[in-house]
Amino acid sequence: MHLGVHAQSAPDRLALVVEPSGATRTFAELNDRSTRLAHLLRARGLQSGACVAILAENRAEYLEAAWAAQRSGLYYVGVNWHLTAGEAAYIVQDSGSDVLISSDTLAALASSIVDGTDLAPAGRLMVGAPAPGWEDYEALLAAQPATPLPDEGEGDFMMYSSGTTGRPKGIRRPLSNTPMGTYPYGAAEQWLRGLGMVEGDVYLSPAPLYHSAPIAWSQAAQRIGATVVCMERFDAEAALALIERHGVTHAQFVPTMFVRMLKLPREVRERYDLSSLRHAVHAAAPCPVDVKRAMIDWWGPILYEFYSSTEGMGATAITSEEWLRKPGSVGKALMGEPYITDDAGNPLPAGEVGTVWFTGGTPFSYHGDPGKTAAAHDARGGTSVGDVGHLDEDGYLFLSDRRTHLIISGGVNIYPQEIEDALVIHPAVTDVAVVGLPDPERGEQVVALVQPADPAAAGPELVEKLTAYARTVLAGYKVPRDVRFVETLPRTPTGKLRKHQIRDELIGS
Structure with missing residues (x-):
């Protein structure tokens, strides 16, 4: 499916609502405007395989630009x-973008960007x-014109890695x-259809559209014929209010959003009718076991978790019912086949x-970096982004952390995610990051940076x-x-912590 189909069958159905601004686009409007922009991009010389950069907040024009590139056979x-x-x-220069579309609210940044590129x-x-x-x-x-391009065909988004461990790669x-x-x-x-999404359903997207899951799932919902409610920025109570106001049927969150919603006062959490919500999808970062259990207790067994990456190397997924039997797992294979190796590449x-x-999984390469591309592939034809974990006897995957986040203290491997998960549920903690800093005796020592609920x-x-509490839930080391x-x-x-930035700042302080 695509926009043109729904523009014909349900032209007045809302394809997009942006909150809290209230800006809307019907399927007919989104189809018309993205088609006009596709003609403009072609008139500016962008043929299939060229690239467009989008610098904008979550707003209606963002999805117009994305759909225009998508239907022009372009990367965006x-x-x-x-x-x-x-x-x-x-990013603009490295991607080879020939056009930059920006909003006027970001005009200063946009003008500074083009000063650093050769963009014509x-x-x-704007x-x-x-x-x-x-x-x-x-x-x-x-x-x-609002007529389709003669050579209209599918393009694709080009995402840059988040840069949590260095300069991002396309x-x-x-x-x-x-x-x-x-x-x-x-x-x-496919996943949304598997979760029962049909024409007329409503999808809540609370995260920035410049990330892969928000843009991919929002466009997927519109391909199905659902309305996308796009939050300009995430706010815990506002998300609950929007679910009630728009009758949201499907939504996607990251674990930090769950934490913030759970820390709302009980009377606030109970104020809103969430009965329309059939599935709450979450991904992007590991969810602490106690946080997910609390969400299931609150919303019921409607949580659906998937694990993948921007690279599309493969994917796993798990329902609430499965997770309650396998707490902490990110599920069984949904795309591709997972396996675990030691540092020498031997299967475990x-x-x-x-x-x-x-x-x-999906074929991919890191733009302009054949070395990194090769390092992400092995002799078996498999790909990896460096995550660490294990498979249980039933084929369920459990993640430990990123290899680059590993702390080695006194010769023992320590995964920060486990410590962060334990501390973040403490009522005195709003957020926490755990890193390893150099220690002359033990190699590295475990350091926790805590954002307190009450400064x-x-x-x-x-x-x-907090230390006394940690001793009750964690091994001493x-x-x-x-x-x-x-x-x-x-x-x-x-929701991913910028560990390299945190560690660099601590070492330099």
Whole structure:
């Protein structure tokens, strides 16, 4: 399916609602406007395989631009507007983007970005009031035809790795050059259909569209004919209110969003009618066992977890019922076949922790980095992004952490995720990150950075309380030797901690 089908059958159905602004697009409007933009991109010389960069907040024009590139056989890359101008310019330049579409609210950043690239003036389009040197997006669209391109065909998004362990790399999949409605990487659409999504359902997307899951699942919902309710930014209570107001049937979250909703006062959590919600999907980062159990207790067995990566190396999934039998698992194979190896690449049996690999996933490469591409592939034809975990005797996958996050203290391997999961559920903790810092005696020591629920409580008494609590739920060697308080922790909008940034700042302090 694709937009044109629903624009014909249900032209007045809402394809998109942006909250809290209230901006909307019907299927007819989204189809019309994305088609006009597709003509404009073709008129600017972008043929199949070229790339468009999108620098915008969650707003209606974002999905217009994405659909325009998708139906033009182009790559499109979402640029994280939280990046510095230099970081963002690197992505625009490295991706080979010929056009940058920006919103006027980000005009200063957009202008700084193009100063760091060789982007031609004809490739600078701005939504809203155009800044000097930029063309008016709305006026340009109005001058284009609304008939489909003669060579309309499927493109694809090109995402950059989150950069949690270094400079991000573009992840590209081969273009199919097939007609619209035959997208070859439509796993999200298949999964949503498997979760019972049908035309007229409502999908809540609370995360930034410049990340892979939000854009892929939002477009998948629209391919099915569902309305996407897109939050401009996540707010715990607002998400509950939107589920009630729009009769949301399906939604996708990351674990940090669950934590924030669970920490709302009980009277707030009970204020909203969530009965329309049939499935709450979560992914992007491991979910602490106690957090997920609390969510199932609150919402019922409607949580559906999947594990994958932007690279599309493979995927697992697990229902609430399965998870209650296998707490902590991210499920069984949904795409590809997982296996575990030791550091030498030898396969490991069930229960043994090692590197997670998949065969049979989606082909991909790291743009401009053949060395990194080769390192992500092995002799069996499998691919890995460096996650660590194990398979149990029934084929269920359990994740430990990223290999790059591993702490080795006194010769013992310590996975920070386990410690973070234990501490984050403490009522005095809002957020926590655990890293290893150099230690002359033990090699590394375990350090916890804690964002306290009450900043005024930060001090020796809270350190003692948290340390005592940690000893009741963790082995002694995993208990942080150093607890430090911070105002906030750097996370990607999908909830992943920027561990390399945290560690670098601590070592440099």
